[in-house]
Amino acid sequence: MAKSDDGIRILQGLLVFGNVVIGMCGIALTAECIFFVSDPHGLYPLLEATENDDIYAAAWIGIFVGFALFALSILGIVGVIKSNRTLLLVYIILMLITYAFEMASCITAATHRDFLTPNLFLKQMLERYQKSEPDNNNDKWMTEGVTKTWDKLMLQNQCCGVRGPSDWQEYMSAFRITHNDADFPWPHNCCVMDARGSPVNLDGCKLGVPGYYNSNGCYDAISGPMNTHAWGVAWFGFAILCWTFCVLLGTMFYWSRTEY
Amino acid sequence: WVVLAFCCLGQLCADQSPKPRIAAPQLATNNPTLTTVALEKPFCTFDSSLCPNKSCIIYLYAMKELASAISSQVTDNTSKPLNSTFHQTSGGQLGPYKAALFNVPDCASPPKLTDVGDVNKVSDVLKQYLFRVGDDVNCLYDPNFLGVCNPPLAPDTTYRFKYVLLDSTEGIVKDQTLWSDPIKTRRVKLPLKIDTWPGRRSGDMIVITSILSVLVFLLLAGFLASVSSAVMGSEDSSAETRCVSQMIQSEPRPQLSSE
Numbered sequence: 001m002a003k004s005d006d007g008i009r010i011l012q013g014l015l016v017f018g019n020v021v022i023g024m025c026g027i028a029l030t031a032e033c034i035f036f037v038s039d040p041h042g043l044y045p046l047l048e049a050t051e052n053d054d055i056y057a058a059a060w061i062g063i064f065v066g067f068a069l070f071a072l073s074i075l076g077i078v079g080v081i082k083s084n085r086t087l088l089l090v091y092i093i094l095m096l097i098t099y100a101f102e103m104a105s106c107i108t109a110a111t112h113r114d115f116l117t118p119n120l121f122l123k124q125m126l127e128r129y130q131k132s133e134p135d136n137n138n139d140k141w142m143t144e145g146v147t148k149t150w151d152k153l154m155l156q157n158q159c160c161g162v163r164g165p166s167d168w169q170e171y172m173s174a175f176r177i178t179h180n181d182a183d184f185p186w187p188h189n190c191c192v193m194d195a196r197g198s199p200v201n202l203d204g205c206k207l208g209v210p211g212y213y214n215s216n217g218c219y220d221a222i223s224g225p226m227n228t229h230a231w232g233v234a235w236f237g238f239a240i241l242c243w244t245f246c247v248l249l250g251t252m253f254y255w256s257r258t259e260y
Numbered sequence: 261w262v263v264l265a266f267c268c269l270g271q272l273c274a275d276q277s278p279k280p281r282i283a284a285p286q287l288a289t290n291n292p293t294l295t296t297v298a299l300e301k302p303f304c305t306f307d308s309s310l311c312p313n314k315s316c317i318i319y320l321y322a323m324k325e326l327a328s329a330i331s332s333q334v335t336d337n338t339s340k341p342l343n344s345t346f347h348q349t350s351g352g353q354l355g356p357y358k359a360a361l362f363n364v365p366d367c368a369s370p371p372k373l374t375d376v377g378d379v380n381k382v383s384d385v386l387k388q389y390l391f392r393v394g395d396d397v398n399c400l401y402d403p404n405f406l407g408v409c410n411p412p413l414a415p416d417t418t419y420r421f422k423y424v425l426l427d428s429t430e431g432i433v434k435d436q437t438l439w440s441d442p443i444k445t446r447r448v449k450l451p452l453k454i455d456t457w458p459g460r461r462s463g464d465m466i467v468i469t470s471i472l473s474v475l476v477f478l479l480l481a482g483f484l485a486s487v488s489s490a491v492m493g494s495e496d497s498s499a500e501t502r503c504v505s506q507m508i509q510s511e512p513r514p515q516l517s518s519e
């Protein structure tokens with residue numbers, strides 16, 4: 001009898017410890033997802049215009065799941081210490097639901113990261129940057145978002161186009177319709193700027209003289225933060241789920257061993 | 261052998277740049293563009309002895325390559341240069357048109373291309389070294405424009421260029437280069453043709469999906485197992501308590517009978 005008592009005590013201790021870790025991870029997940037949703041790099045308009053912004057949906061789910069994990073972990077600790085079967089049953093069922101949501105969030109983040117290729121951003125940039133005649137209000141909103149984001153990207157990161165300034169020369173674009181090639185082989189934000197925000201030498205920029213235009217592409221500046229976002233949500237969530245799996249199995253075993 | 265040497269020198273000089281050349285690609289990386297071509301100015305191409313009073317100027321003629329079948333003459337019978345414009349020749353389709361007019365570049369002191377790094381000198385260096393055909397977007401539609409119009413070229417078209425040395429006082433052609441090699445302007449592709457298909461699934465996504473699916477399945481199986489064991493356990497315990505209560509009831513009777 002003493003041995004099984006000891007065994008139960010050890011199991012209780014482990015479950016309490018497991019729930020404490022789940023609670024802390026839940027708070028960490030909420031904080032991380034709030035950080036990603038706040039979009040510190042200002043790249044959300046690009047995703048919104050591609051209509052492929054599901055990594056943000058995954059982060060939103062992550063915020064609520066993190067909070068739910070924290071609340072449920074407290075319920076779990078109370079239930080394990082009091083050995084109350086009802087509380088533990090409620091805990092297990094709610095945890096299973098939360099588990100399902102978090103699984104959805106991880107898989108969504110990992111899957112939709114795969115869609116964010118250079119060609120996607122290139123096509124969107126060519127079709128929307130400085131588009132002069134939007135079709136409707138939604139189109140206008142997306143066009144303004146894309147234009148502002150690209151202007152800011154090119155100025156802050158000293159880059160041009162997705163792969164390079166040759167993107168503007170190789171492809172037809174909405175920008176090309178309103179800006180002729182002789183004056184604007186590429187947008188003026190691609191030129192090296194002086195302290196007042198105007199090009200250092202416009203002729204040098206137009207001819208492509210090294211040192212007067214930005215010759216590298218902006219794809220790294222876009223994909224870096226988006227990869228961090230998607231992988232942060234997907235892999236941290238995956239780690240939490242692996243730990244929660246063990247704790248839940250332990251709780252189910254403990255529940256089946258307690259008496260009413 | 262002196263004559264031979266001179267001949268050879270003459271050949272070398274002639275071979276060096278008898279035709280207009282495109283500007284150095286290390287300097288002008290975006291060349292040719294959709295509608296412009298930047299050409300090197302003719303340094304040391306023409307003999308300076310042809311212009312005793314420094315009264316010479318240079319004309320640049322441009323034409324589409326297919327116009328060479330129609331006419332590629334830039335002078336008329338009296339050695340006077342052709343005065344055709346972009347508009348008259350339909351952009352170089354019917355023959356050469358005059359695209360530019362500038363002073364003879366200084367052969368003795370050409371601009372140093374390394375000065376391009378200096379912000380103050382770059383404008384001058386570019387202006388002295390090259391000329392951009394197709395630079396002026398407004399002159400074609402400006403009725404007040406009086407100079408030589410240099411409108412943008414057509415995309416995806418082959419052009420040829422020629423420099424002509426002219427004495428401005430007499431108005432006759434002193435020398436001309438050969439027609440340049442064909443230079444083609446760029447062509448654009450439509451953005452609709454860009455393929456945005458992401459290709460195969462990445463390894464991350466496959467690992468996460470498969471492992472999580474297995475874990476969820478195990479959790480549900482564990483949940484069902486514990487619920488069913490709890491249900492069966494409660495049935496067993498209710499059968500036991502009935503047995504025990506029957507035994508307790510049957511015990512007190514023998515005591516009463518012994519008394």
